[in-house]
Amino acid sequence: MNTVFYISAAVAVVSTLMAVTRMNVVHALLYLIVSFLSVAIVFFVLGAPFIAAVEIIIYAGAIMVLFVFVVMMFNLGPQTAMQEKRWHDPKTWVGPAVLSGILLAEMVYVLAWTGGRLAGTAEVSPKMVGIELFGPYIVGVELASMLLLAGLVGAYHLGRRVKRVGSKWEEE
Amino acid sequence: MASVPVEHGLLLAGILFSIGLMGLLVRRNILMMLLCVEIMLNAAGLAFVTAGAALRKPDGQIMMIFILTMAAAEVAVGLALVIQFFHSFKTLDVDAADKMRG
Amino acid sequence: MYDLLWLIPALPFAGFVLLATIGSRFPRSLTAAVGVGSVGAAAILAVLTAGRFVVSPPPDDFFRQTLWTWISLNGFTPEIALYLDPISLVMVLNVSIVGFLIHLYSAEFMADDESYCRFFAYMNLFLGSMLTLVLADNLLLLYLGWEGVGLCSYLLIGFWYKEPVRAKAAVKAFLVTRVGDAAMAFGLFLILANLGTLQIQELTERAVLLWPVGSKLAVAAAGLLLIGALGKSAQIPLHTWLPDAMAGPTPVSALIHAATMVTAGVYLIARMHVLFTLAPMVQYAVAVIGCATLLVAGFSALAQSDIKRVLAYSTISQIGYMFLALGVGAWSAALFHMVTHACFKALLFLACGVIILGLHHEQNMFKMGGLRRQIPFTFYTFLIGAASLAALPLVTAGFYSKDEILWASWSSTLGGPWLWLGGLIGALLTSLYTFRMVFLTFYGKAKSRIDRFPGTAMMIPLAVLALLSLGIGLIQTPGVLGNVAFFSGFLSASLPAMTEGNVSARFENILLVISGVVSVSGIYLAYLFFLKKPGLAQALTNNPLGAVLHRCSFAACGFDRAYHWLFVKSFVRIATWNRHDFTDLVYRGVAGFAQVCSIILGASQTGRVRHYAVGIVIGAVVTIAIMVLS
Numbered sequence: 071m072n073t074v075f076y077i078s079a080a081v082a083v084v085s086t087l088m089a090v091t092r093m094n095v096v097h098a099l100l101y102l103i104v105s106f107l108s109v110a111i112v113f114f115v116l117g118a119p120f121i122a123a124v125e126i127i128i129y130a131g132a133i134m135v136l137f138v139f140v141v142m143m144f145n146l147g148p149q150t151a152m153q154e155k156r157w158h159d160p161k162t163w164v165g166p167a168v169l170s171g172i173l174l175a176e177m178v179y180v181l182a183w184t185g186g187r188l189a190g191t192a193e194v195s196p197k198m199v200g201i202e203l204f205g206p207y208i209v210g211v212e213l214a215s216m217l218l219l220a221g222l223v224g225a226y227h228l229g230r231r232v233k234r235v236g237s238k239w240e241e242e
Numbered sequence: 243m244a245s246v247p248v249e250h251g252l253l254l255a256g257i258l259f260s261i262g263l264m265g266l267l268v269r270r271n272i273l274m275m276l277l278c279v280e281i282m283l284n285a286a287g288l289a290f291v292t293a294g295a296a297l298r299k300p301d302g303q304i305m306m307i308f309i310l311t312m313a314a315a316e317v318a319v320g321l322a323l324v325i326q327f328f329h330s331f332k333t334l335d336v337d338a339a340d341k342m343r344g
Numbered sequence: 345m346y347d348l349l350w351l352i353p354a355l356p357f358a359g360f361v362l363l364a365t366i367g368s369r370f371p372r373s374l375t376a377a378v379g380v381g382s383v384g385a386a387a388i389l390a391v392l393t394a395g396r397f398v399v400s401p402p403p404d405d406f407f408r409q410t411l412w413t414w415i416s417l418n419g420f421t422p423e424i425a426l427y428l429d430p431i432s433l434v435m436v437l438n439v440s441i442v443g444f445l446i447h448l449y450s451a452e453f454m455a456d457d458e459s460y461c462r463f464f465a466y467m468n469l470f471l472g473s474m475l476t477l478v479l480a481d482n483l484l485l486l487y488l489g490w491e492g493v494g495l496c497s498y499l500l501i502g503f504w505y506k507e508p509v510r511a512k513a514a515v516k517a518f519l520v521t522r523v524g525d526a527a528m529a530f531g532l533f534l535i536l537a538n539l540g541t542l543q544i545q546e547l548t549e550r551a552v553l554l555w556p557v558g559s560k561l562a563v564a565a566a567g568l569l570l571i572g573a574l575g576k577s578a579q580i581p582l583h584t585w586l587p588d589a590m591a592g593p594t595p596v597s598a599l600i601h602a603a604t605m606v607t608a609g610v611y612l613i614a615r616m617h618v619l620f621t622l623a624p625m626v627q628y629a630v631a632v633i634g635c636a637t638l639l640v641a642g643f644s645a646l647a648q649s650d651i652k653r654v655l656a657y658s659t660i661s662q663i664g665y666m667f668l669a670l671g672v673g674a675w676s677a678a679l680f681h682m683v684t685h686a687c688f689k690a691l692l693f694l695a696c697g698v699i700i701l702g703l704h705h706e707q708n709m710f711k712m713g714g715l716r717r718q719i720p721f722t723f724y725t726f727l728i729g730a731a732s733l734a735a736l737p738l739v740t741a742g743f744y745s746k747d748e749i750l751w752a753s754w755s756s757t758l759g760g761p762w763l764w765l766g767g768l769i770g771a772l773l774t775s776l777y778t779f780r781m782v783f784l785t786f787y788g789k790a791k792s793r794i795d796r797f798p799g800t801a802m803m804i805p806l807a808v809l810a811l812l813s814l815g816i817g818l819i820q821t822p823g824v825l826g827n828v829a830f831f832s833g834f835l836s837a838s839l840p841a842m843t844e845g846n847v848s849a850r851f852e853n854i855l856l857v858i859s860g861v862v863s864v865s866g867i868y869l870a871y872l873f874f875l876k877k878p879g880l881a882q883a884l885t886n887n888p889l890g891a892v893l894h895r896c897s898f899a900a901c902g903f904d905r906a907y908h909w910l911f912v913k914s915f916v917r918i919a920t921w922n923r924h925d926f927t928d929l930v931y932r933g934v935a936g937f938a939q940v941c942s943i944i945l946g947a948s949q950t951g952r953v954r955h956y957a958v959g960i961v962i963g964a965v966v967t968i969a970i971m972v973l974s
Contacts (some may be wrong), residue, residue, distance in 0.1 A: 071244035071245075072244050072245065072246055074244070075244055075246050075250075079250075079254045082254065082258065083254070083257055083258065083261070086258055086261045086262070086281055087261055089265075089277065089281070090261055090262070090264065090265030090268075090269075090274075090278060090281070091265075095271065095273055095274065098274060098277060099277070102277060102280070102281065105258075105281070105284075106284065109258075109284060109288055112251075112254070112288065113288075113291055115244045115246070116244065116246065116251065116291060116292060116295040117244070117295050118291050118294070118295055118302070118303050118306075120303060121291055121303040121306050121307070124306075124307065124310060125284075125306075125310070128310055128314060129280075129284065129310060129313070132314065133280065133313065133314055133317050136317055136318065136321055137273065137276070137277065137317070137321070140273065140321045140324060140325070141273060143325070144273075144328060144334065146271075146273070146334070150271070150334075154270070154271060157270045157335075158268060158269070158270070162268055163264075163268055165267070165958070166263070166264045166265075166266075166267035166268045166958070167264055169263070169264075169267065169958070169961050169962065169965060170260035170261070170263045170264040170267075170961075171260070172965050172969075173259075173260055173263065173961070173964070173965055173968070174256055174257065174260040176965070176968050176969060176972055177252075177253075177256040178253070178256070179972060180972055181249045181252055181253060181256075184248075184249060185249070187247070187248040187296040187297075188245045188246065188247060188248065188296065189244075189245075189246050189247070189248045189251050189292050189293075189295040189296040190244035190245060190246050190295050191244070191245050191298070192298045194294065194295065194298065194299070194300050194302075194303060198300045199300040199303050199304060199307075201300075202300045202301065202304055203304055203307070207304050210304075210308060214307075214308055214311040214312075217311060217312060217315050218311060218314070218315050220315065221314070221315030221316070221318045221319050222315075222318070224318075224319045224322070225318040225319050225321070225322040226322075227322075228319065228322035228323055228325075228326055229322040229325055229326075231329070263961060266954075266957060267954060267957055267958055267961065268954075270954070275953075275954075336952070336953050336954065337952050337954070339951070339953070340950060340951030340952050341951060342949070342951040343949060343950055343951030344946055344949055344951075
C-alpha cells in the first residue's frame with residue numbers, strides 16, 4: 071500500500087507542476103484534474119475513503135467543471151496560448167521559484183524535527199465522519215450551508231450582464 | 243492498511259502548496275491564478291487529512307469538508323467576478339487592473 | 345493739598361481714557377475741552393501744590409504718597425507710590441505748565457486735522473506718563489512712565505502715519521531709544537539684584553553703604569542708566585532719531601522733543617545723582633558726552649535748511665549743556681537750564697508752527713523771508729525765544745542759565761578749562777545758527793505769503809512763554825548781578841551743591857563778560873553773513889574746505905550714514921541670508937522628508953495583484969523563518 075502512496079504522490083506532484091506551467095489553459099485544467107484524482111488516491115491510502123470520494127465528486131467534478139465552463143465562455147484557445155508564452159519567459163519564474171523554495175525549505179526544516187507517527191494505519195469510516203459532523207461540528211455545518219447560500223446569491227448577482235439604456239440599468 | 247510516516251504526507255502537501263504558490267506569483271491570467279489558489283487549498287486540505295489519519299480521528303476529514311465547501315463557494319463567486327473583469331477590461335490580464343496604483 | 349498729589353498724573357490719564365473710548369463721538373469743542381482741560385486742571389493743582397510746598401514745606405522736605413502695592417514677590421514689593429520733593433516739584437511744574445500751554449495751542453493748530461480726538465488722546469497719555477515718570481517713587485514706576493512716553497513719542501511722531509517717511513521716522517525714534525531703554529532695564533536688574541530694592545531713597549542709602557566709590561558695580565549701574573538717559577535725551581551716540589522726529593506735528597515737537605520727554609534723561613541722572621557720584625568715571629563721561637554733543641549738534645545746525653531741523657539740533661545741543669552741567673556736579677544748574685530751555689524752546693517751536701501753518705506746511709527756510717512784516721506778533725515772540733536761546737546778556741533767561749553752566753564747567757573740581765572752552769564755542773555756534781534762522785526767515789525779501797493768521801488760542805501760549813523766557817532767569821542770578829539763589833536754595837534739600845575749586849569772584853565776572861561777548865558776537869556774525877553780505881556765506885561754501893564743512897554739517901557729521909553702514913546694512917544682509925529661515929527649514933524639512941518617503945514608498949503601490957502577492961509571500965517567509973529559527 072505504501073508504494074501506491076508514493077506513486078500517486080509522484081503523479082500528483084508532476085501533474086500539478088504541469089498544470090502550473092502549461093500555456094494553454096485547457097491543458098492546465100486537465101492536468102489539474104489528474105492531480106486531484108491522484109490526491110484522492112492518496113486519501114484512500116491514508117484511510118479516508120469518504121473524503122476521497124468527496125474530493126473526486128466536488129473538487130474534480132464540480133469546481134473544475136466550473137472552470138471549464140468559464141474557459142469555454144472566453145474562448146481561451148491557441149491565441150491566448152501565444153499571449154501567455156510572451157508573458158512568461160523563463161526569467162519570470164526565477165523569483166517565485168526561489169520564494170516558494172525557501173518556504174518549502176522552512177517546512178522541511180520543521181518536519182525534520184517531528185517524528186514517529188504513522189498515518190493510514192486505520193480506516194476512518196464515513197460513519198465516524200458523519201457522527202462527528204452532526205455532533206460537535208453541527209454549527210460548522212450550518213455555517214457552511216449559509217456560506218454556500220451566500221456564494222450562490224453572490225454568484226448570481228455578480229454574473230448579471232448589465233447594459234445602460236438611457237439612464238436606467240437594465241437586466242439582461 | 244498502509245503505514246505511511248506522517249511527515250511524508252505533510253511533505254507532499256508542502257510541495258503541492260509551494261507549486262501552487264509559485265504558479266500564483268507567476269501567472270498573469272486570472273483563471274490560472276484562481277486555479278493555483280485551488281491547488282493551494284487542496285494541498286492544505288491534504289495536510290489536514292493526513293494529520294487526521296495519523297491521529298485516527300475524523301476531525302481532519304471534517305476540516306477538509308469545510309475547506310472544500312469554502313473552495314466551492316469561492317470559485318463560484320470568483321468566476322462571476324472574472325466574468326465581470328473580462329467585461330470591464332476586455333482581457334484576462336490581471337495587470338490590466340492597476341487603477342489602485344500610486 | 346498733598347493728598348491730591350495722585351490727581352496730577354491721574355487727570356491726564358482720565359482724559360486719555362475718555363477720549364480713547366468715546367471721544368470719537370464728541371464734537372470738536374468737547375474733545376478740546378477734555379484734552380486741554382485735564383492738563384489744565386493738573387497744571388492748576390501743580391501750581392497750588394508748589395505754592396504750598398514753598399510756603400510751608402512738609403517735614404524733611406519730601407512727601408510720599410503710596411497708592412497701592414503693585415507687585416508682591418519674595419521680598420520685592422514695588423508700590424505705585426508718588427514722591428514729591430523739590431526736584432520732582434520743579435519737573436511737575438515744568439511739564440504741566442508748558443504742557444498746558446502747548447495743549448491750548450494745539451487746540452487751534454490741529455483744528456483742521458481729521459484725527460483731532462486721537463491727537464488729544466495721545467497727548468494726554470503722554471502727559472500722564474511723563475508726570476508718572478517725574479513723580480515716581482521707585483525705579484520700576486519710573487520705567488513705566490519712561491516706556492509710556494517712548495510709546496507716545498512713537499505714536500505722535502507717526503501721527504500722520506499714512507505718509508511712509510513719517511512712519512519710518514517714528515519707527516527710527518522708537519528703535520534708537522529702545523537701545524537706551526534696554527540698557528536701562530539691565531541697569532535696573534543690576535541694581536535690584538545687588539541692592540535688593542528699586543525704591544529710590546532706599547537704594548541710594550544702600551548704595552552708599554555697600555558700594556565704594558569707583559567700584560565696578562556702581563560704574564556698571566550708573567553706566568547703564570546713563571545709556572538709557574542718552575537714548576531718551578538724544579545725546580551722542582543715540583541722538584540720530586531726534587532730527588527725523590520732526591516729522592510729527594509741531595506741537596508734538598514742542599512738547600515731547602523740546603520741553604519734556606527729552607529732559608527725562610536729565611531728570612533721571614539728577615534723581616540718581618548719588619549713584620553717579622559713586623562712579624566718578626561715569627560722571628566724567630556724562631560731562632564729556634554733553635560737551636561733545638553740544639559741539640556736534642551746534643555745528644550740524646549751521647547748514648540745515650528745514651527750520652524744524654535747526655530747532656531739533658538746537659535741542660540736542662542744549663541738552664548737551666545740561667549733561668555737561670550734570671557731569672561737573674552742578675545739578676541745580678542743569679535743572680535751571682532745563683526750565684529755561686523748556687520755555688524758550690517751546691516758544692520757538694510754537695512760533696515756528698504759526699509760520700508752518702501759515703505757509704501751508706512749508707518748512708524750508710530758504711523759501712521764507714521777510715515774514716516779520718506779515719506776522720509781527722509771532723516775529724517778536726520768536727525773536728524773544730531766539731534771544732533767550734542765544735543767551736543775550738542780562739535780559740533773557742537763557743543768559744542766566746547758560747552762564748551758570750559755563751561757570752560751573754570752569755570752576756567745578758570735576759570740570760576744567762577744556763570743558764569750559766567747548767561750552768563757549770558751543771555758545772558761539774548757538775547764537776550763530778539761531779540768528780541765521782531768524783534772519784533767513786523773518787528778514788530779507790518776502791518769498792512767500794502767509795495765508796493763515798494765528799488766533800487767540802495760539803497767541804496766548806506764545807505770549808506767556810515769551811514772558812517766561814525773559815523773566816524766569818531771575819530766580820537764579822550770579823553774584824555780581826543780584827546774587828539771587830532762590831532756585832538752587834530751593835533744590836538744596838535734595839541736590840547737593842557743586843564743589844567749587846578755588847576761583848575768585850573777579851574771575852567769575854571775567855568769565856561772565858566773556859560769555860556775554862561771545863553771544864553778542866555770534867549774533868553779529870549771523871547778521872554779517874546772512875543779512876548784510878550774503879555773498880560772504882556763498883563764497884565760504886564755494887571754497888573747497890568750506891564746501892566739505894558745509895556738507896559735513898548738513899549731514900550732521902555722518903552719524904546716520906555710519907549707523908546705516910554699520911548696523912542697518914549688516915542686519916539686512918543677515919536677514920536676506922536667512923530669508924528661508926533655517927528654523928523654518930527644520931519644519932519644512934520634516935514635511936519634505938515625509939513627502940519624499942511617501943513618493944518612495946508609493947512606488948511600491950503598483951496596483952498589480954501579483955506584486956502584492958509577492959509581498960505577502962515574502963512576509964510569510966520571513967515570519968515563519970523567525971518563528972522556526974528561534
